Amino acid sequence: MPNEFKSGFIAIVGRPNVGKSTLLNSLVGEKVAIVSNRPQTTRNRLMGVVCDEKYQMVFVDTPGIHKPRTQLGNFMMQAVQEGMEGIDALVVLVDVTAVGPGDRQIAEDMSRKKLPVLLLLNKIDLVQPQELLRIIDIFKEMPFAAILPISAKTGEGLDTLRKELLSRLPAGPKYFPDDMLTDQPERVLCAELIREKALRHLRDEVPHGIGVEILRMEKKSDNLMEIHADIYCEKDSHKSIIIGKHGAMLSLIGKEARIDIESLLGMRVNLQLWVKVRPDWRNSKADLRTLGYDNRE
Numbered sequence: 001m002p003n004e005f006k007s008g009f010i011a012i013v014g015r016p017n018v019g020k021s022t023l024l025n026s027l028v029g030e031k032v033a034i035v036s037n038r039p040q041t042t043r044n045r046l047m048g049v050v051c052d053e054k055y056q057m058v059f060v061d062t063p064g065i066h067k068p069r070t071q072l073g074n075f076m077m078q079a080v081q082e083g084m085e086g087i088d089a090l091v092v093l094v095d096v097t098a099v100g101p102g103d104r105q106i107a108e109d110m111s112r113k114k115l116p117v118l119l120l121l122n123k124i125d126l127v128q129p130q131e132l133l134r135i136i137d138i139f140k141e142m143p144f145a146a147i148l149p150i151s152a153k154t155g156e157g158l159d160t161l162r163k164e165l166l167s168r169l170p171a172g173p174k175y176f177p178d179d180m181l182t183d184q185p186e187r188v189l190c191a192e193l194i195r196e197k198a199l200r201h202l203r204d205e206v207p208h209g210i211g212v213e214i215l216r217m218e219k220k221s222d223n224l225m226e227i228h229a230d231i232y233c234e235k236d237s238h239k240s241i242i243i244g245k246h247g248a249m250l251s252l253i254g255k256e257a258r259i260d261i262e263s264l265l266g267m268r269v270n271l272q273l274w275v276k277v278r279p280d281w282r283n284s285k286a287d288l289r290t291l292g293y294d295n296r297e
């Protein structure tokens, strides 16, 4: 039946930093996932819902595929696996400015899955057409349902992507209400926005060891939310960097996070941040559980 409602779950996978979360946000039209130019920004799987009168596409963003070196890394890779369970289609992203053997291996493995798999060549706004042709050549023998050049950032190619996906989705129900954009609770979104600002301003090994725990969210009036959060880091030296000279770095992170959280919650926010040293928290079961990186459902 040509007019049947279509729906389905579509996982977004690929190496770290290729633009998976940027793509999710562009498709949803709102920021539901944090984005940074540091690899391993996304640590958990999360959903973004895209609706129309004819369809509902539920995109599942996943952490970048990498070799885990910590318990947190194991959790992230498990989130990738779980993100690919029960899906109707899969999109594999590569960054056209940085295609390596890891991308080839992932593309090869994913292209053989028994469901529609699309390869997205992302960040085409950064390369010349000649270079794009060379990259298409690398993947063209692999059994993808389609290979599409896109820019998650500018939106180029996303209409074609939606059409290609729609033509491959089954008839199905509306899984989520029209106004639901993501499965992430406000508390998690707030913690993520704080982490995003920390990633933006910190470098070297500091970003990887950052975790954010929301301790308390308390509505003080109709128009004011008070939020207390801890920023975890792994060493005293990292703590000094995060706090910065006379507290300048922490106050910058706090200010930027507060602006985003205010627009998310639609009210004024009083954001109180503390920095805590938690040596090796990425290998501590208790800390991972506190931060929501828990393998048990």
Ligand SMILES: Nc1nc2c(ncn2[C@@H]2O[C@H](COP(=O)(O)OP(=O)(O)OP(=O)(O)O)[C@@H](O)[C@H]2O)c(=O)[nH]1
Pocket (backbone or CB within 6 Å): 015, 016, 017, 018, 019, 020, 021, 022, 023, 034, 035, 036, 037, 038, 039, 040, 041, 042, 043, 062, 063, 064, 065, 122, 123, 124, 125, 126, 150, 151, 152, 153, 154
């Ligand atoms: N120029 C350009 N930059 C992009 C594009 N898509 C993503 N980026 C940038 O690439 C970086 C990584 O983007 P993310 O969306 O965080 O990548 P990711 O694949 O989710 O990364 P992980 O969560 O670490 O696996 C950010 O700096 C984005 O702004 C694009 O189409 N063009």
Ligand SMILES: [Mg+2]
Pocket (backbone or CB within 6 Å): 020, 021, 022, 033, 034, 035, 041, 042, 062, 063, 064
């Ligand atoms: Mg991401």
